[in-house]
Amino acid sequence: MDIYAAGARPSKRARAEWFTGTVWQDPVIEAPAPARIRALRVAFEPGARTAWHTHPLGQTLHVLSGLGLVGLRDAAPQLIRPGDTVWIPPGEEHWHGATPDTAMVHLALQEALDGAVADWLEQVTEAEYRRSPA
Incomplete structure (x- = not known):
């Protein structure tokens, strides 16, 4: 068993090639094999967002606070x-x-497949982002 004390792992600013705006990531778990679960607490400032991406085994998001958007092609x-x-x-x-x-x-939960949890694509355009929510 491993216990990760609160504050023992630093927040990381998300990579600019995968995000627009200021986004902070706090690790929750990156379990060792044979487990595959990966989880992050992700904090988006207003207007911040991910680039287009996919996950080889899917992804679950659970919103903790604020208001968000999720978009599909x-x-x-x-x-x-x-x-x-x-x-x-x-x-x-x-x-x-x-x-x-x-x-x-939000919490972002996904599983790794051969070590990969996401395939990153191009940035979301301003027009895609600002499209009226459904």
Whole structure:
């Protein structure tokens, strides 16, 4: 058993090539093999978001605070609120982040396949981001 004390692992600023705006990531778990679970607490400042991406084994998002958006290709983004849980199937191109005026924090849970948890694509355009939520 391992116990990770609160504050023992530093927050990391998310990589600019995979995110727009200021995003902070706090590790929850990166379990050793044969387990595959990876989880992060992700804090998005207003207007911040991921790039388009997929996950080989899917992804679960659970909103902790604020207001967020989650978008799929060729669809208007959907508004997500505290307590909402989103399942994104394997291989589905998507993005997620805060609304333009409100920060958002979520837990992101995904499993690694051959060491990879995500395949990163291009940045979300301003037009894609600002499309009226469904």
